[in-house]
Amino acid sequence: MAPNIRTESLTVSYRRTVVLRQISLEAVGGEVLALIGPSGCGKSTFLRALNRLVEETPGAHVTGRVFLGEMNIYSSAVDVTELRRRVGMVFQAPNPFPFSIFDNVAYGPRLRGVSDAAELRRIVERSLQEAALWDEVRGKLRRPALTLSGGQQQRLCIARALAVRPEVLLLDEPTAALDPVSTEKIEELVSNLRGRYTIVMVTHNLRQAARVSDRTAFFDDGSLVEVGLTRQIFTAPRDPRTEQYLTGRYFP
Amino acid sequence: MKPGIGLMWLVARGAALLLGSAIPAHVSIMGSTSVLPYLRAASAAFTEAHFPYRLTLGGGGSIAGLVEVSRGRVDMAVSDIPPTADWTHGVPLCHQPLGRQPILFIAHPGLVTDLSRGQLKNLLRGRIDNWSAVGGPKMPVTVVSRPLASGSLRVVETQVLDGHRVTPKAIVMLSNGAVMAAVRESPGGLGFVESGRAPTGVTVLGIDHRRFDVSRPEGWPYYAVPTLYWRCPGNDSIRTVAHYLASQPFRREFGLY
């Protein structure tokens, strides 16, 4: 069962600049939570705080608490490597490694010491099937990943993230660099993954948020403005800023 | 552009005529670096005494000097090595020796002080490779030599080695000073240097019971003869310069006897 992921008063600053202010937000196990808001509002930073990737940025400072299930992920006892296995991430631009398709998917399992060829093959096949890429690449697993189309590359990145059997998936504008057909495939894939994984997805595409998410959170200027069921947010937002943003009349 | 250059040439030519210098007042010398310090001092004295003569000096080595002088690119060459047709293309050269420059055999301190010419020959050729064979301590010989273009190497090969080569295992140093330093610092070092005085930090070897003596350098049998060469017959100014350079008594201060 996919766990909840919950933040309490999460604040992130880079050097002197506060980019996220006192965010308390919960993604319920198995749901798709969409994060929307103007550029630079802190959505991506929020995502990177959920797997502690934000700490790799020099000068970043995090306060508050983040719970994955019952575990505070910022407690000093937490193994970051294990945390990141449980919380997978897919980035805005497809970024497969310049290796073969197989080696891309096998990268995570190999990090964890899986070296048995048959087992690796099983993991790769399962992950590619789950990412709806298997039918397109079977028999071509030794080809360089960079020969795939943009949409295929992004699904490969999803397969790569799934290969370590995560419980949470963080998607950072996964379709921003893709054409409409590829976008549709990814959305379909997200819908299929729903239930098995807790998914937090940043998107600039409002219709995408409306199509695939259960709940939507609206961020503005580093703060959480409101969160609610997607239908409620899109039809009857409580905050005037949300309404202005959704109707295209919002200029921060 | 062209007429400008022509005009300048005419003006320069006219000026030369007006000054009445039928004898070119400029003499260029090029070649061996071993006597360059002496030539520098002597040419300063010469130009002071013979205004408006001018001497220009350049290194490049004995062979380069001979090649350039036979092609007419410099007025005089200074060389430790006699010219061959390879270098001069048969152009006849007149010559004037500057004096003798002693070639001393030096060894790392504490090995031996005297050798016979035969022992020296075998050591330099690499036939003897341990000092114990010539009465010294048990210590491998490290021969320190000069490049093939070196005048002192030629002298050693003709006067000591009877035309044979120094061992190919010799260390080759580009300058006199480097040979001195290498022999001083390498245990087992043996080498030869052009020097008018006894160098310090090394043993100056006596050969066949003859020792180099600064007060009586004429008694030492091994020497190079740095010589001035010019295309025969040469003009008055070249002959004047040659005579002057070959007759200055302060040559001795620079190790030329």
Add this chain to the structure above:
Amino acid sequence: MRERWREMMMTRLTWALSGAFVIMGLGLMASVLVGSWPILMAPHSLGRLLSPLWDPLQGQWGILPFIVGSSVVTLLALCLAVPFALASAISVSRMLPPVVRPHATRVLAALTAIPSVVFGWWGLQMVVPVVRNLGGGSGFSLLAAAIVLAVMLWPTLSFLFAEALQSVSPSYVDASLALGATPDQTLVRILIPCAMPQLINAFLVAVARGLGETMAVQMVIGGQVAMPQGLLSPGATLTTQLLTDAALYPPGTRGHAALDVMALALVAAMAILVRISARWRVGT
């Protein structure tokens, strides 16, 4: 109107200058080739060139000892320099605090500009005596030359290695870290493999620089023309022997071909290096 004229002149000037560059390069190669022709065309030329006997005054043109010297000194120097250079490149590009990184890079760039004779002098003072105490003999040796060359190549290699590592897209690093890789695993499994073509190019640049280095090597290698007997033995490289015997054959003399052959060997080695590096560039 005037703008267009100026632009046209700039274009022509650019073409003329690059043309001059090409002509000069080709001219250099042609002159070396023509110069070495008499030896190359002599009977059994290859066998005589690859003999271990060098006595050009007696017609012995064996440059094998110098080929061996060049190869051994360069390879050994690189073996010594690469681990250190990789370590400093990783510190400069990944480990140092980001505020310090540009300064560290600048220091490396400045170090690459130290003239080689300074390294040679340092080698004469420091390395030759150490090798002498270590292995007896004079201390002038292939080993001393390799050490001096390694120290000399280290800043250049570090600088190029650091650039290669920095050229790897940060998105690969993010992806690797997000999959739970440690920084060390990311370095070994992502950064180095992804930068490999550039790393190899940097390596080849260092090989070329090592092969071409003359002064620093000459000062400590000893200049022995016989085949070196080991790393502690003195020796010579193609470049140092070219320097040593340059005074023997001034331009235009008959034996000059012997020097041209060595120059040709160097040009050929460089051409091969350029070919290899071009292949790697295509591979990216």
